[in-house]
Amino acid sequence: MILKYSIKTAVKGLQTHKSRSALTILGIVIGVTSIILVMSLGAGAQDLILGQVKGLGATTVTVIPGKISFGPSQAASTMNDSLKEKDLSLLKIKANVPNATYVMPMVVGSGQAVFGSNVYQVAVFGSGEKVPEIFSIIPDTGYFFSEDDVRSRSAVVVIGYKVKQRLFENDQAVGQKIRIKNNTFKVVGVLPEKGSSSSFDDTVFMPYTTTQQYITGTKFYSRIVVTADTEANLKSTVNDVTNTLRDSHNITDPDKDDFSVVTSADIAKTLGTVTSALTAFLAAVAAISLVVGGIGIMNIMLVSVTERTKEIGLRKALGATDADIQTQFLLEAVILTAIGGIIGIILGSSLAYIISLLIAKFAGLDWQYVFPISAAILGLVVSTLVGLIFGIYPARQAARKSPMEALRYE
Numbered sequence: 001m002i003l004k005y006s007i008k009t010a011v012k013g014l015q016t017h018k019s020r021s022a023l024t025i026l027g028i029v030i031g032v033t034s035i036i037l038v039m040s041l042g043a044g045a046q047d048l049i050l051g052q053v054k055g056l057g058a059t060t061v062t063v064i065p066g067k068i069s070f071g072p073s074q075a076a077s078t079m080n081d082s083l084k085e086k087d088l089s090l091l092k093i094k095a096n097v098p099n100a101t102y103v104m105p106m107v108v109g110s111g112q113a114v115f116g117s118n119v120y121q122v123a124v125f126g127s128g129e130k131v132p133e134i135f136s137i138i139p140d141t142g143y144f145f146s147e148d149d150v151r152s153r154s155a156v157v158v159i160g161y162k163v164k165q166r167l168f169e170n171d172q173a174v175g176q177k178i179r180i181k182n183n184t185f186k187v188v189g190v191l192p193e194k195g196s197s198s199s200f201d202d203t204v205f206m207p208y209t210t211t212q213q214y215i216t217g218t219k220f221y222s223r224i225v226v227t228a229d230t231e232a233n234l235k236s237t238v239n240d241v242t243n244t245l246r247d248s249h250n251i252t253d254p255d256k257d258d259f260s261v262v263t264s265a266d267i268a269k270t271l272g273t274v275t276s277a278l279t280a281f282l283a284a285v286a287a288i289s290l291v292v293g294g295i296g297i298m299n300i301m302l303v304s305v306t307e308r309t310k311e312i313g314l315r316k317a318l319g320a321t322d323a324d325i326q327t328q329f330l331l332e333a334v335i336l337t338a339i340g341g342i343i344g345i346i347l348g349s350s351l352a353y354i355i356s357l358l359i360a361k362f363a364g365l366d367w368q369y370v371f372p373i374s375a376a377i378l379g380l381v382v383s384t385l386v387g388l389i390f391g392i393y394p395a396r397q398a399a400r401k402s403p404m405e406a407l408r409y410e
Helices: 003-016 018-024 026-054 085-092 131-135 147-151 161-168 208-216 231-248 264-307 309-317 322-362 373-399 403-408
Strands: 060-065 100-115 118-127 156-159 177-180 183-190 203-207 223-228 259-263
Touching: 018 026, 018 264, 026 264, 026 322, 026 373, 060 231, 085 100, 085 223, 085 231, 100 131, 100 161, 100 208, 100 231, 118 161, 118 208, 131 223, 147 208, 156 161, 156 177, 183 208, 203 208, 223 231, 231 259, 259 264, 264 309, 264 322, 264 373, 309 322, 322 373
Parallel strands: 118 203, 156 183
Antiparallel strands: 060 223, 060 259, 100 118, 100 177, 100 223, 156 203, 177 183
């Protein structure tokens, strides 16, 4: 029997039992839908995170206290006290880091910002006056604090867009006073809305000296940000910063560094690896349902073989060989799973698109829908292979039936 006729016979057999065929592919549809959904949302999340990191700038070098490690016990921490005033002073010396444009410390804290009866939890970034240049953010209204404010520990703040909306709504914010940790600060500027491309919307900036005195009570820095004059000099700047800090901390063995120097590219690479691994893991978990679906196909195909015993006997009596019968039932399984894979791709893509729109609308994130082409190909190939693998046993059982016994079957 030629392959074309076998396919036509298999399709006709599936059309004769439409309800059973639909139930057979249900597990495959769910499995492929889950894979597409997970991979699409995972890719969207990865693009969002990497977009935020790349917003830090291509020439930005960040010094983080503590040794960055993938182990939980050695992870860098904002509460590590390895970065101090001495380190900042040495990094500001042009001879130590000749390609540095700006060197700015940051002190990270948090607290509740209060204005009247309005309260909003904010991230507090103690920084220098160069934030507008380094992060390309200029206040919509008011101004950013100055070097004099940093030197004199002025109680002034520049607030993010969401902070302004939550505390002042439509009222004027500049010139008003808010309270954070029982200390009063004057609002001198309001940042423009950055959306999901930045976390600055929920942030309050103040001089790092003010943050140390009134918010954290510490004398060390959470970060030191250094910007290179050009992207070409980024690598040499990283080396200069590293060598300067090792000399400052009397470190001769690189393995004993108590600080980490990273660029936005380094952070993006690490986060990309983590998100890709997590997405792959979730996709593998979702793929388990394909195996369950394959077992379901095998069971239903075995039932189908039993119900169609008389049909098998009749075909064999008319000249069909064991190979013809086996090919027909195997093709039925493969066609079913391939159809299930296609339906799963369409359904998963549609759900991912709808969820992406909902996230972008209600969460206020710049979430982009991503169609995972590799996942779609993988889902279709795997679903077809599942049909092939789990269809072999029922097909062999059908082919082994004796024509005489099959014709006598009631």
